[in-house]
Amino acid sequence: MTEFIWPVRVYYEDTDSGGVVYYANYLKFMERARTEWLRALGFEQDDLLNELGILFAVRRAEIDYLRPARFNDALHVTASIKNKGKASLLFQHEIRAAGDGQLLCRGQIRVACLDAAGFRPTSIPEQILTVIPDGG
Amino acid sequence: MTEFIWPVRVYYEDTDSGGVVYYANYLKFMERARTEWLRALGFEQDDLLNELGILFAVRRAEIDYLRPARFNDALHVTASIKNKGKASLLFQHEIRAAGDGQLLCRGQIRVACLDAAGFRPTSIPEQILTVIPDGG
Amino acid sequence: MTEFIWPVRVYYEDTDSGGVVYYANYLKFMERARTEWLRALGFEQDDLLNELGILFAVRRAEIDYLRPARFNDALHVTASIKNKGKASLLFQHEIRAAGDGQLLCRGQIRVACLDAAGFRPTSIPEQILTVIPDGG
Amino acid sequence: MTEFIWPVRVYYEDTDSGGVVYYANYLKFMERARTEWLRALGFEQDDLLNELGILFAVRRAEIDYLRPARFNDALHVTASIKNKGKASLLFQHEIRAAGDGQLLCRGQIRVACLDAAGFRPTSIPEQILTVIPDGG
Numbered sequence: 001m002t003e004f005i006w007p008v009r010v011y012y013e014d015t016d017s018g019g020v021v022y023y024a025n026y027l028k029f030m031e032r033a034r035t036e037w038l039r040a041l042g043f044e045q046d047d048l049l050n051e052l053g054i055l056f057a058v059r060r061a062e063i064d065y066l067r068p069a070r071f072n073d074a075l076h077v078t079a080s081i082k083n084k085g086k087a088s089l090l091f092q093h094e095i096r097a098a099g100d101g102q103l104l105c106r107g108q109i110r111v112a113c114l115d116a117a118g119f120r121p122t123s124i125p126e127q128i129l130t131v132i133p134d135g136g
Numbered sequence: 137m138t139e140f141i142w143p144v145r146v147y148y149e150d151t152d153s154g155g156v157v158y159y160a161n162y163l164k165f166m167e168r169a170r171t172e173w174l175r176a177l178g179f180e181q182d183d184l185l186n187e188l189g190i191l192f193a194v195r196r197a198e199i200d201y202l203r204p205a206r207f208n209d210a211l212h213v214t215a216s217i218k219n220k221g222k223a224s225l226l227f228q229h230e231i232r233a234a235g236d237g238q239l240l241c242r243g244q245i246r247v248a249c250l251d252a253a254g255f256r257p258t259s260i261p262e263q264i265l266t267v268i269p270d271g272g
Numbered sequence: 273m274t275e276f277i278w279p280v281r282v283y284y285e286d287t288d289s290g291g292v293v294y295y296a297n298y299l300k301f302m303e304r305a306r307t308e309w310l311r312a313l314g315f316e317q318d319d320l321l322n323e324l325g326i327l328f329a330v331r332r333a334e335i336d337y338l339r340p341a342r343f344n345d346a347l348h349v350t351a352s353i354k355n356k357g358k359a360s361l362l363f364q365h366e367i368r369a370a371g372d373g374q375l376l377c378r379g380q381i382r383v384a385c386l387d388a389a390g391f392r393p394t395s396i397p398e399q400i401l402t403v404i405p406d407g408g
Numbered sequence: 409m410t411e412f413i414w415p416v417r418v419y420y421e422d423t424d425s426g427g428v429v430y431y432a433n434y435l436k437f438m439e440r441a442r443t444e445w446l447r448a449l450g451f452e453q454d455d456l457l458n459e460l461g462i463l464f465a466v467r468r469a470e471i472d473y474l475r476p477a478r479f480n481d482a483l484h485v486t487a488s489i490k491n492k493g494k495a496s497l498l499f500q501h502e503i504r505a506a507g508d509g510q511l512l513c514r515g516q517i518r519v520a521c522l523d524a525a526g527f528r529p530t531s532i533p534e535q536i537l538t539v540i541p542d543g544g
Contacts, residue, residue: 011307013158013300017151017207020527023439023466024149027432028285035283046344058431061471068465068527071153072318119428119476147443149436156391159330160299164421167295171419182480194295197335204329204391208454255292255340285430289423289479296421343425 003080004040006033007098010073020068026105027061030093033079034111041131052125053116059088060110067104074098081135087121088112090135139216140176142169143234146209156204162241163197166229169215170247177267188261189252195224196246203240210234217271223257224248226271275352276312278305279370282345292340298377299333302365305351306383313403324397325388331360332382339376346370353407359393360384362407411488412448414441415506418481428476434513435469438501441487442519449539460533461524467496468518475512482506489543495529496520498543 008029016022034056035045048054069075076096083090088110095105113124124132144165152158170192171181184190205211212232219226224246231241249260260268280301288294306328307317321327341347348368355362360382367377385396396404416437424430442464443453457463477483484504491498496518503513521532532540 009304009307011300011304012152012154013160013303015153016148017153017155018148018463018465018524019153020465022149023469024432024435027435028283031285031431032281032283035281044344046342055426057426057428057473057476059473061431061469061473063469065465065467065469070318072316116426145440145443147436147440149439154327154329154388156329159303159333160296163296163299164419167421168417168419171417180480182478191290193290193292193337193340195337197295197333197337199333201329201331201333206454208452252290284424284426285432287425288420289425289427290420291425294421 003078004033004037006036006077006079008032008075008077008095010069010071010075012071015071020070023063023065026063026065026069026095026107029075029077029095030079030091030107030109033077033093034091034109037079041128043128048128049116054113054122054125055116056089056111057114057119058109059112062108064106066106067102069095069097069104075104076101081133082108083135084129084132086129087123089124089132139214140169140173142172142213142215144168144211144213144231146205146207146211148207151207156206159199159201162199162201162205162231162243165211165213165231166215166227166243166245169213169229170227170245173215177264179264184264185252190249190258190261191252192225192247193250193255194245195248197243198245199241199243201241203238205231205233205240211240212237217269218244219271220265220268222265223259225260225268275350276305276309278308278349278351280304280347280349282341282343282347284343287343292342295335295337298335298337298341298367298379301347301349301367302351302363302379302381305349305365306363306381309351313400315400320400321388326385326394326397327388328361328383329386329391330381331384333379335377335379337377339374341367341369341376347376348373353405354380355407356401356404358401359395361396361404411486412441412445414444414485414487416440416483416485416503418477418479418483420479423479428478431471431473434471434473434477434503434515437483437485437503438487438499438515438517441485441501442499442517445487449536451536456536457524462521462530462533463524464497464519465522465527466517467520469515470517471513471515473513475510477503477505477512483512484509489541490516491543492537492540494537495531497532497540
């Protein structure tokens with residue numbers, strides 16, 4: 001599994017009066033893809049929180065908005081690992097039109113593993129790290 | 137203080153591709169007014185949570201959408217108590233155009249006091265109840 | 273098709289710092305169900321807008337919040353017609369935990385057909401009305 | 409006016425079940441600051457759309473999340489011009505705690521001027537460009 005694809009439908013809630021998806025909402029779509037990617041690897045984030053006391057938090061986001069998505073569009077949101085560290089992961093995301101595959105939006109998101117109690121950086125648990133593919 | 141007014145500006149984030157404020161977002165505006173009303177009475181909700189272990193949760197909402205608000209509109213959101221119980225409050229909200237006062241949206245929201253640990257109904261602390269005006 | 277069920281997963285974007293789904297976001301879930309219900313009947317809302325010049329707008333919402341949904345919960349959102357008029361539809365929605373079926377939230381939403389140009393009430397086109405089941 | 413400051417209060421709507429402001433919502437705060445900055449310069453975006461047929465759309469965002477903002481926090485969101493082009497503007501934003509001024513989040517947002525009809529890049533109208541300060 002080097003690239004993971006999650007389908008997203010654009011609803012009214014995602015759009016703005018410019019007639020397109022509101023720029024902050026692409027970050028929601030990318031997080032849905034990261035969440036489902038982690039679930040596909042066998043990890044539920046509420047279990048990670050309750051059993052291991054960790055959560056993942058975004059440290060940095062770089063987003064390029066290339067073409068607008070619109071109401072009722074069917075989208076494909078990808079998630080892949082670009083760089084895998086001991087305590088953080090760099091994700092690469094692409095958002096494409098489901099129909100013709102045109103690239104609409106691209107993101108690089110750095111996510112850090114935090115202990116939930118103190119919100120401080122901590123190592124990604126070994127059981128997770130071993131199943132995350134190396135980036136590249 | 138029988139009626140409290142909180143100004144709200146409509147940004148792109150609040151609108152949808154229909155060109156108007158998205159219907160769920162009026163509930164955000166009403167909650168901002170309730171929060172600021174409570175602050176004006178002298179209560180900060182993070183203190184209520186940390187010191188008294190309580191929070192307020194919505195039990196029921198009735199919203200009438202009369203005329204749409206649009207991008208960049210200046211709005212006045214009111215909050216007033218319609219009914220004051222020992223463990224819950226019924227709020228009346230109106231959202232009006234700031235310019236001509238035209239009524240756009242009206243809501244009745246029942247809010248219950250919960251203990252934050254167990255999410256169970258509990259009495260509104262006396263120190264709060266005494267300063268909340270009677271409804272009517 | 274008397275009841276339509278649409279699955280919704282709760283992501284971080286849907287929750288608030290009370291640890292539960294933010295109260296306005298249940299309205300997003302209900303609209304996703306209405307949209308997918310209409311799609312299942314054969315109608316795409318962007319086509320309705322572009323070809324017939326109509327859109328559906330919410331006139332009134334009554335929501336009962338019974339039990340909170342939480343981060344990572346899998347939900348089932350139902351949509352069914354409670355009352356079918358010439359120019360408006362009354363929807364009944366239920367939001368249940370996908371696992372044990374426990375009822376979390378219930379809504380009645382009145383939706384009016386509007387001409388998109390003037391935002392005025394208009395009749396639901398006959399081709400749509402004939403395939404919408406009678407309420408009850 | 410080399411730096412513009414817009415106050416933002418964190419409401420429940422802005423937070424997530426991690427107990428902090430949801431990462432996409434900082435982009436909403438930054439856009440509110442850009443909108444109010446433009447208003448302070450004398451320009452209303454609905455007038456720009458209706459009278460000049462232009463709107464501003466985000467092309468690229470770089471966000472660094474340094475420390476989390478939490479429920480009920482009072483924030484100061486700054487907007488300043490880092491680079492001023494003929495058809496696009498590069499904004500620098502900082503989000504600080506209103507109390508102690510601690511830096512929580514930093515963003516660079518490139519905004520392009522588009523003709524609203526075709527969503528194509530166009531020059532920023534001269535009447536706007538002349539009152540926008542040079543970046544640096």
